[in-house]
Each structure stands twice: as structure tokens, then as C-alpha cells.
Amino acid sequence: AVDPTTDDIVGIRPTMVVLPDPKNPPCTERTMTDLKRIVDQCQSAQVAGAHEGVHPIVVVAETYIEFRKPGTLAATTLINDYDNLAVSRTMSKAFAFAGARVGYLAASEGIVDCLRIVRMPYHLSAVTQAVALAAFDHRKEQLSQVDHLREIREQTAAWLKEQTYKGQPLEVAPSQSNFLLFGGHFDDRGAIFDQMLQRGVLIRVVGPEGWLRVCMGTDEEMRRFREALVESMRAVENA
Numbered sequence: 447a448v449d450p451t452t453d454d455i456v457g458i459r460p461t462m463v464v465l466p467d468p469k470n471p472p473c474t475e476r477t478m479t480d481l482k483r484i485v486d487q488c489q490s491a492q493v494a495g496a497h498e499g500v501h502p503i504v505v506v507a508e509t510y511i512e513f514r515k516p517g518t519l520a521a522t523t524l525i526n527d528y529d530n531l532a533v534s535r536t537m538s539k540a541f542a543f544a545g546a547r548v549g550y551l552a553a554s555e556g557i558v559d560c561l562r563i564v565r566m567p568y569h570l571s572a573v574t575q576a577v578a579l580a581a582f583d584h585r586k587e588q589l590s591q592v593d594h595l596r597e598i599r600e601q602t603a604a605w606l607k608e609q610t611y612k613g614q615p616l617e618v619a620p621s622q623s624n625f626l627l628f629g630g631h632f633d634d635r636g637a638i639f640d641q642m643l644q645r646g647v648l649i650r651v652v653g654p655e656g657w658l659r660v661c662m663g664t665d666e667e668m669r670r671f672r673e674a675l676v677e678s679m680r681a682v683e684n685a
Contacts, residue, residue: 461493465506467521468514468622475622478519481506485528503560506533510623512540512592513599518622522552532557539624540592541581546574595624595662602626602660602668611679625650625661632656634682641678647671 465484467476488502506521514520521533532553538544548570551558581588603618606628610616617630632638635658639651647670650659660671 460502461496463488463502463504465504467506467508468510474620475514475518478524481521482524485524485531488530489528501530503557504528504531505561506531508533508535510539511535512589513596513624514622515596525552525554529554530557532561537578537581541588543578543581546577548574548578550578598662598665598668599624599626602662602672603628605672609676609679612683619657625659627653627657627659629657632658637682637685638675638678641681642674645670645674645677647674 463484465476465481467481468474469476485504488504491502492498493500493502508521511520521531524531525533532551534549534551536549537546538549551561553561599621603621603626606616606618606626608615611629611632614631616628619627621627629635633656635651635656638658639649642649649671650661652659662668663671
């Protein structure tokens with residue numbers, strides 16, 4: 447069960463509950479209260495088909511943890527309080543290391559053994575591990591652009607809210623990641639995507655109908671995005 451409610455947990459009786467944090471889409475923040483509520487429920491829920499006393503494991507995937515607002519509590523602060531909780535993180539985003547398919551996990555030894563049974567069969571070579579460890583040794587340099595990307599995200603969100611499509615202001619979903627979900631009422635988001643592509647700007651057609659997604663880039667890339675979006679929306683409006 448992915449991103450369940452407590453009722454889902456009781457009804458489905460899952461072996462494992464996976465919680466993306468922040469939620470994706472649209473990458474809004476999951477409150478610590480909600481997280482504790484779900485983990486607490488899993489501590490007493492029964493796994494379907496298992497022996498009595500076997501409870502679901504909760505895996506919190508903090509994929510965009512580096513992009514969250516400074517001072518935000520992370521799920522890792524709960525590891526010592528729960529024996530059914532694991533927290534996974536990736537080097538794909540802030541470390542720009544997606545091709546290596548490498549991440550890291552915080553959990554008790556027993557939980558780690560359980561997760562090994564269901565992990566995806568990605569080969570983690572010695573070279574990949576060495577590069578990942580080297581990246582951690584230079585974490586400050588590796589993450590030097592994250593603060594700036596966070597600023598760009600907030601500036602872009604503010605700018606998007608000032609734009610209109612067919613007379614209505616654009617909506618922007620709150621985000622704690624390196625991208626923004628925006629629009630809300632695009633009646634032909636595919637046409638806007640095509641217009642953007644013709645102008646050399648690639649965004650994503652993803653999420654609920656009426657919405658588009660843009661990842662944060664360099665200052666120059668975001669300038670081109672803003673220019674292309676305005677031109678694309680006007681072109682679709684006048685078609």
C-alpha cells in the first residue's frame with residue numbers, strides 16, 4: 447500500500463507500507479503527526495496470511511530530503527522510537543547521480559534483513575560504492591547548489607502565480623522538491639507542452655489533468671522557461 451490512510455492499513459493488512467516524503471506528486475510535505483499516526487497503526491496491524499504478531503514494515507522514502515526547508519524534521523529522527531520503521535534516501539537528485547541507482551538506508555538490523563528479500567535486483571558494483579562514498583566525503587561541495595535551487599523554486603512559484611491562462615491565475619502546488627507542479631486548469635496541457643518543446647524547453651506532462659511540471663535548472667534555463675511558457679500559453683489561447 448503506497449501512501450495509505452490508517453483505514454487502508456486495517457483493510458489491506460499489508461506486508462510493507464511505502465510512504466514517499468514529501469508526497470509525490472505534488473511533493474507537498476508530510477507532517478510528522480501524520481507519519482507517526484501511520485507508523486503507530488502499523489505497529490499493531492496484522493499482516494495478511496502471516497503468523498499472529500507479524501506487523502507491517504514502514505518505509506519512508508525521503509527522495510527529496512535535501513530540498514526541504516531548513517529545520518524541517520526528517521523521518522530519521524523517529525528511527526530509535528520505532529522498530530518497524532526504515533528510512534531510505536537516494537543520491538539521484540541532490541547528488542545528480544541517478545544513473546548509478548544508488549541510495550542508503552537507516553533502519554534496525556532486523557528491518558534491513560527483511561528489506562533485502564524484496565529489494566530490486568540492481569547490481570551495486572564496488573566502483574559505484576566507492577564513488578558514492580567519495581561523494582559523501584565531499585557532501586558540502588556536492589550540495590552547494592541545493593540552497594540556490596531552493597531559492598529558484600520559491601521565486602519560480604511566486605512568478606507562476608502571477609501568470610494567467612485564459613484569464614485565470616495559474617495554480618502552483620506547494621513543493622519540497624526540485625520541481626513544481628503548476629497550472630490547475632490547463633484544458634489542453636499537451637498543446638502547451640508541444641509549444642514549449644518547439645521553443646527548446648522540455649517540461650513534464652505528469653500528475654492530475656490540467657497540470658504540468660517543471661524541474662528547477664540554472665538561472666538561464668529558468669529565464670528561458672519563463673519566456674517560453676508565456677509565449678506557449680498565448681499561442682494555445684489564440685489557436
